[in-house]
Amino acid sequence: MIRMNKGLDMLQKNRKLQFTLLLLFILLSSASVYFLERSVTAFLLLLGSLLLLHYTHLSKKIKWSIALILLVVIIPLATSGGTSQQDYMEVAVQTGIYIAMALGLNIVVGFAGLLDLGFVAFFAIGAYTYGIFASPQAATLFHSNIFPLGGAWFWPFIIIGGLIAALFGILLGIPVLRVKGDYLAIVTLGFGEIIRIVFNNLDKPINITNGAQGLSQIQQPELFGFTFSLASQFYYIVIAILLIVIIGVQRLENSKLGRSWKAIREDEIAAQAMGIPLVKTKLWAFALGASFSGMMGVVFSAKNMFVDPSSFTLIESITILVMVILGGMGSIPGVILGAAVISVLNLQILTEITNFLTQTINIPETLSPTKMQRLIFGVILVLIAVYRPKGLITAKTKQFDPKELADQTISDK
Amino acid sequence: MSHIFSALPQVLVDGLTLGAIYAVVALGYTMVYGILELINFAHGEVFMTGAFIGTGLLLSMGAFGSALPAWITLILILILTALLTGLLGMGIEKLAYRPLRKAPKLIPLISAIGISFILQDLVRFLAEWKTGNYIVTGTTLFEGKLTIPFSSIIGTFQNATIKTNTLILIGITIAIMFMLDIFVNRTKWGTAMRAVAQDQETASLMSINVNKVISLTFFIGSAIGGATGFLFAQQYATIDPYIGFILGLKAFTAAVLGGIGNIRGAMFGGLLLGVLEVFAAANLSTLTSGVFGSEYKDVFAFAILILVLIFKPEGLFGKSAKEKV
């Protein structure tokens, strides 16, 4: 036992050793992804190397470089070994979309402490913004033949989708933010449902969303004549947006705005007494959180080439919430982990277990774990609330170097 | 427009029926919120579970059940359902809320959402396992129908039909509300409940067992919610595991409308909301000349919910409480 502790201690101090072990791990897991045919375990291990990387004591620069190489080069390469690259990449793309949304919701719930149960509405708004203009729908709506817009418009629409979602965030926020604490959860839930029902029925009197049939034939993204159609191609779009989003939220977290969100979360009255305007600060949280979701909505509709209201139900909002809670409210690495765990659970593990079970012991369909999503989410929520309310990775506070600060104050005088 | 007027009696009957359900479910919300300041999201699911337990009991009684007079079966099932859902509510409190009493407000709310999902899925699982389908259609204890001749009162009114089940539902819910009102206002335990709602610490100093009172509150709220679930199943015949969530939200709105923590207010809020919703569902299309049909009835209900929470969070009769600084 003592020897093991010593070993751990040494590992914690020795960065070179950490680095070597990490490389070894990456090598092994990527090789097994490459050579084994569709092994979920191997793929999870490969993704797990990112978590391992998080816990190493390497410098920030090295961490980011390794993460980039992993995401941009190693993972696509490793999955290209067998016939199931597109399956892997499909999972990766979905996971990326969920991570971005969870980071958006984390601003609202984790930083600002506002429980939003209708978050998926902003995802819907992003998806429909691109969906309407990049499908034949806009042509019938505006009686103009410049529509549908070509795939090149996808890129500006990432921004436009984000902006429109942010605008809706503000529009909903203005009345909603008068409501306190737990009532806010109910009001946002109501708004989320209203938006879904409206999208579901807005095929008359004017056909805007094409109702329950949804929008199809949405244009795929195009760049200099190249069309993104495969999951392995979308992967790069998602990674790029995700990197921007992660850097963005990290910078926000310890900024003036980020601090005022947390201040409002901790104590509204004290925050106001410090000169922080409540409504404006909350609106920023709503708008920025919504914009991440809106951007990913655009990607979602371009990738599936189809949107309909059934993708934006309450369970989706709860799914994103579970990601944030599981990972740790206010903790950026935590939320990324939470989103990854839940998406992979949803998209791969449950299906795998189901397949395995139906093959081996022939269980009735009712029992199939894929259908147990709600039960699993519910259990996660209760367990986390009771035993680990700060989530898997607790949010860290920014640490300052007192020595450096002390030196500066003296040199000032 | 004249159609709206002539159909009014039926709208009123249907609205009061739905409203009575909202009212009883709202009681559960208002009692818990009054004491713990917690939106017990799972209460809608307790109602739903009650619907399934009751229907399950009825179905499993089979031949034995049909030998009994219908009203004895009804009372037997109601009591059993109430007992089981009451215990369920107590269990939920102990497991998911009690450990969190000192946690930040967001945390118990999250736990409540979790419980709500767990119940939905467990019931779905059991229902599918036993019947092959999660949507369950029960047998009806009372088949009768009654026509109230409104047209003979005012000529332009159409007659309204009312099912025997509906009469029973309205009768029992009114009885429940009366009994609860007497319990809370006239008995020792009711007084203890009100004391704990006012100030837990002081109440505990007055040698009131706060945990016991909270357990009792959950038991009563869940018992009457669950029993109403069975009445709901009788009234509308088909049930599924997801009926509780939205209905719960509406009932919560009713509770807020009547002033949260206010038991009589919740009854009033429930009836009002029920009538408004049925009226909207029946007439939205006519009123907006076809632009919005009855598919918008939930939008209407949610709009009421949002408006109430934003502009009248203290309810129609209540005073707003200020945070102590």
Place this chain on the structure above:
Amino acid sequence: MTALELKGVTKQFGGLTAVNKIDLSIKDNSITAIIGPNGAGKTTLFNLITGIYKPDSGSIVMNETSLINRKPNQIANLGIARTFQNIRLFKEMTALENVLIGMHSHLTSGLLGTLFQLKRVRLEEKKAAIDAYELLQTVHLSEKCNERAKNLSYGEQRRLEIARALATRPSILFLDEPAAGMNPRETKTLTDLITHIREKFNLTIILIEHDMKLVMNISEEIIVLDYGQKIASGSPEEIRSNPRVIEAYLGKGAVS
């Protein structure tokens, strides 16, 4: 010079008149103590001035600017800062972050500046951290700068609240029972701190306090409230011998 002027300020809660037609005139750069039995309306008065409650009638004027109908954050920006009777720190944030939040209105970085980490923004943040550290030094908390507020001791939390309030760069500072729960030694340090910050930041200080030794030691003017009314005001000596004050504290008949 008058720093703050109240005329006929009244606030009712239901049937209870918590603050009844209070007139006050606070001198610039003075230390004023507001004393009175529990429930006399002292904290309510603070809450009225800092915008948490809205008075039913009366006027509150600071430098010819009315404070009525302004939100608490606007009043903070006009140069009024406060601490709270039942400590209201941002518990999960570090001591230094708490002070940084006090600087909110004096930081200029916008959203784009933050997202692109402009040089200006980085410099501003750095400077803010140094200033915050210096404020922590002022209240003798610099060693705890990375500690979460909830992990500080009671006395430390009270001092952190003062540092946080100072970070808003106020001209008037309200302290609501700053010595509550402190031992005599801590109270002594606090007394020195209060006089020190008045000199250093050129402050007008108004405090609510039950510790009479502290009150008599540092205040130049004392105002006595009872049942929402001002029953006396004057120098410590005058208050000490005022029969109405003794009556309010000790009950009728105590004087004779």
